[in-house]
Amino acid sequence: MKKLISLLQDRMEKAFQECGYDNEYGKVINSNRPDLCEFQCDGALAAAKRYKKPPFIIAEEVVEKCKDYKEFEKIEMIKPGFININVSKDLLTNYCNRIMNEEKFGCQMYKNKTVVIDYGGPNIAKPLHVGHLRPAIIGESIKRIHKFFDNNVIGDVHLGDWGLQMGLVIEELKFRHPDWDYFNENFDGEYCKEALFTVTDLEEIYPCANSKTKVSENATEEEKEKANEFKENARTNTAYLQEKKRGYYDLWKKIVEISVKDLKENYKKLNVFFDLWLGESDSQKYVKSMVEKMKDLGILYESNGAMVVDVQEPNDTTQINPCMVLKTGGVSCYQTTDLATIMQRQIDFNPDEIIYVVDKRQELHFIQVFRCARKAEIIDKDAKLIFLGFGTMNGKDGKPFKTRNGGVMRLENLIDEVNRKVYEKMRDSKEYSEEEKVKISKIVGLSALKYADLSNQISKDYIFDIDKFTSFEGKTGPYILYTLVRIKSILNKFYENNTIKENKILNPVEDIERQILLKISKYNQILEESYIENAPSKICTYLYELANIFNSYYQKVKILKEDSERLESNISLLSLLKRIFENGIELLGFEAPEKM
């Protein structure tokens, strides 16, 4: 189904052509002066130079041609050469009625693309913290938007479950529990099935282990020695792990198991679900063949002990270092894993796109990896590798978000805090039971959290102000939910004693009704834009504006007090609005309560 704006543009292009001008000047855009018109065409201004004619003459000619077209209710030239357009009432109404019968609101679908979305990226050595919030929320929304457009989407959590960090955790566990069977070379029985430690332990163990490898400047030789030894042991553990040494590998599996269980619970709280729970470790089996391939292609060479691939390109404005494929000693590194993962995804899914939702500070790293992957031909040459870098979530002071005492806040705690604030808002309400209040505050809290994040542009840093996001006034998730709940409540009230004969919206009488229809008619346009640009924020803005218009309509029009034909039209309109809001928040990754 064509966009409403495209229908208007088709006419306008035709008119330009008929007047002897290039049809490219018939571009129609949303009006930036809603007080004057609904759509506008600025083509005459642009065409003036080329045709050496004053723009208002061109505009007048075109407007004259358009007078007979039934698509326009109003079309006029305003000096110096703007063409102002209002869409005809019939076209607008019919268009909305068609949307009502379209499952996907009249979006043109782009089928059969396979898209892998890499988001999440939690480290299994530690619990989720606020830093994991953005990738989870953004990635989930991008995934849902791509699914809506009928793509075959694979969301991969891509666990950080490999490398030195694991060796460090194991070393610390060994230090604390040397008696564990895992470390007993002679043990050949079955390892303990029960969990010997919790996620909370891990939360403390990793930083502890990490700090043991670092020494202050004025440390004694003995202290330095100790730190080095610890680090060496961690390296050895990592090597053991990589060769799947009995005990060490089993302990690692235990860590993964405990951690993943906790991660799943936490992601569930965020309404975030992954299709794949693979990690860095899963790509290791491709490293060898990948390196062989690079050698065969002659692109891999030794540099200062490491194995690297040049990725400099002629148009670069600065020097780009080679991509390190293997560290000194043939050890895997960050790049190795990401490259091997690309190879793995190519083999498993043959994707058209891989989208990386990662911190934007990693951009250079991914430029190197992507280039290297192409040079090494481990990815189909037509496949797109997309880096979707997100900005930092800062606190009110503009610095990276921290707890009050300066620590890293656990994601769980953040969610709890948001929920608590919502709960407080409802605490005194006598309308709801205690149980309902807890349930509603979780749903509303999540909407506050997610909407606050998604309404910002992905690549920008943003200020996370918990008080602002939970104040629920203005452009917030709860405002959207409140509007939807209102609509649902009216519909419920109507359907208590009535049924509807025909689902059809009538021509708008009030100006505010017309505005709603106009907004509705643009939903498909917004969805396509946010899909193509990977920009959930466009949906956020749209829903907010739609809610605004609806709420002022609600204020002006007694929706249920109209006579029968008009009433049915109102109900049809509300049903459509309900669908749009529900679809919109679904794509953003949250849901609405029945009441609030």
Add this chain to the structure above:
RNA sequence: GUGCUUAUAGCUCAGCAGGAUAGAGCAGUCGCCUCCUAAGCGACCGAUGGGGGUUCGAGUCCCUCUAGGCACACCA
């Protein structure tokens, strides 16, 4: 040092491909519940970092300055 990026109202953000009077929200001031949920609606107040340039027209494009942020191979 090299490169990337950001700068819009007191605060937090929009601004579509260069178009008309730069939009919101919060904060502040003032109105609206006998009426489908006041987590709502309406009104007022308030802004493009500095300087050049391109253009009929610049928040948007180019240059430059200033101030932040970030990245630059053996941590991931």
